[in-house]
Amino acid sequence: MDYDAQMFFPPYDTQKYSSPICDEYLHYENPYTLKADDAPDNYFIFPEIMTINKMPMLKHSKKIMWWLSVDNFLEQNGVFGKDLLSEFINLYYDYHFVQSEYARRYCIDEMGIPEEKIFYISDYLNDSYISKAKDNTEKQKKDQVLYNPKKGIEFTKLLMNYAPDITWVSLIDMTYDEVRDTMQESKVYIDFGNHPGMDRLPREAAINGCCIITDRRGAAAFREDVPIPDKYKFDDNEDSVPAIIDAVRFLLQNYDSSKSGFNDYRVWINGARDRFYSDTEKVFGTIIQK
Structure with missing residues (x-):
């Protein structure tokens, strides 16, 4: 300019x-x-x-x-x-x-x-990241749920203890490329804890084909910041755990028919x-x- x-x-x-x-x-x-x-x-x-x-x-x-x-x-x-x-x-x-x-x-x-x-x-998200994500849209997805261990971990542990049969994958001790590769082979990304601004990881997960589940704290409470279907946003309290796990299981079992529900989010990310x-x-x- x-x-x-x-x-x-x-x-x-x-x-x-x-x-x-x-x-x-x-x-x-x-x-x-x-x-x-x-x-x-x-x-x-x-x-x-x-x-x-x-x-x-x-x-x-x-x-x-x-x-x-x-x-x-x-x-x-x-x-x-x-x-x-x-x-x-x-x-x-x-x-x-x-x-x-x-x-x-x-x-x-x-x-x-x-x-x-x-x-x-x-x-x-930088152009090279988005282009690499698009290049791997056909990668085979696994029945696994990703989470960020650096925030909301106590509540995430409640979910993990409630459903130990689900494969939970922590995005920790990974390089930038390893995080992207793990997202590309996963079906669901959850993000509980504080959302101090419009966070990067949910956007990266969505671009890499994950379905997204969040709480309603901080920026996640606003559709302008996290425009995913409202049915995939939950209060992060113990009473919500069964409903969250039901949503996780539904997305794992019905990934192919559910992933399009996040297309508006992906289009919005691509236009940023x-x-x-x-x-x-x-x-x-x-x-x-x-």
């Missing part, structure tokens, strides 16, 4: 790291700076976890807060209290970007941010890149004009 855009890195351990960029991101070849150039014509975009205590205090530049999550924001800044956070955010930040409808509603309802200062810019570019052009055009 012909903007002079750079990644700004705060101070880091130069003895431990030769570069502020991790190896996985080197291929983007993004220009970057280690100096915060605090000038009236500059815009700084901060992630929500750098709201107060991890960011330089700028006096002249315009500041934008990008809400990539809600839950992580609260975890990092909750000690300051909601009223103080709301006051600081409304005074300090000029604009807000949101990655999810969950974040947009939180900004308006809980932080008191005016709607005209909030803009939607989300993210998308175009929406990202369109939203970015619209947002920066609006902000710069102001």
Whole structure:
């Protein structure tokens, strides 16, 4: 878009790291700076976890807060209290970007941010990932259920104990490619626990042909963020366990006739890149004009 855009890195351990960029991101070849150039014509975009205590205090530049999550924001800044956070955010930040409808509603309802200062810019799965998923759509599926052990594990254990005959596969200690390959040969992916933003793993599982079951926490409560059939969203409490297991068994036994029920989700995921570019052009055009 012909903007002079750079990644700004705060101070880091130069003895431990030769570069502020991790190896996985080197291929983007993004220009970057280690100096915060605090000038009236500059815009700084901060992630929500750098709201107060991890960011330089700028006096002249315009500041934008990008809400990539809600839950992580609260975890990092909750000690300051909601009223103080709301006051600081409304005074300090000029604009807000949101990655999810969950974040947009939180900004308006809980932080008191005016709607005209909030803009939607989300993210998308990279093209190579989607193309590789499409190349393996005919891979033979196994009767197994995937789960992320890093969140909601206590509730997932209730499900596993209730139905030990089902094959449960943990997505742990795997490379990026191994996770994708495991998704391509599995029928169901469950995601219980918090959904701090529009999470990546459910989207990757869906693109790789999995049927998706989630709870109703965080972003998962909003169809705008997780647009799967409502019958596959559950409250994550003990009373719901039998119904969840019934849904899991149904999808395992009727995968071929059920997978099309998630096609709208997959189409939506495939269109995310175009929406990202369109939203970015619209947002920066609006902000710069102001």
